[in-house]
Amino acid sequence: MIVSNVSLGGCAQFNSALCAGAGEGHLGGGSxxxxxxxxxxxVVAVCLGFIGSLGLVNNLLxxxxxxxxxxxxxPINLLLINISVSDLLVCVLGTPFSFAASTQGRWLIGEGGCVWYGFANSLCGE
Structure with missing residues (x-):
């Protein structure tokens, strides 16, 4: 279930189906x-491994x-270099965390790492 703009910490204050559904599978509640x-x-880890390594090699090239x-x-190629640098940063800052999470079947670096991961990937344009 996708729920946006819902604080899971406030679910204890309300007794609604929305909060009960929002807590499932997330930090803060539910199983x-x-x-x-x-x-x-x-399969996801193998795909991410290929994407990360090929992206790193190709963008460095x-x-x-x-x-x-x-x-x-x-000037036109400068735009391509900008895209290449952005993609290289995603390959270095984002893909390894997704790869590691996929190999273990769970997110490994906690809530703060999740926020950093989202920030880094958003900053780099993914």
């Missing part, structure tokens, strides 16, 4: 029900080629 099987987590060959330094 934890995994949404994927261990095989599903493995773009940056190296841009720095090495002066003919590529045009």
């Amino acid at each position: 934890h029900r995994p949404t994927l099987s261990p095989t599903g987590h493995l 773009v940056l190296v080629l841009f720095c090495r060959y002066k003919i590529l330094r045009s």
Whole structure:
């Protein structure tokens, strides 16, 4: 169930179906029900591993080629470099946490890490 703008901490104050449904599977209430099987987590981890490593290698290659060959330094290519740097930051700051969470089948770095993860990925444009 997707619930936006609902504070789970306030669920103890209200006795409604919305708060009971919002607490399921989240921090602060209800029971934890995994949404994927261990095989599903493995498939997601493998996909994230490929995405992260290929993204890292390809974006580094773009940056190296841009720095090495002066003919590529045009205003249009600067936009591509901006996209490449942004994607490289997501590969470095975001994908490893998703990969680790998928290998273990749960989020590993707590609520503060979740907020940081969301901030880093939003900042980098993903």
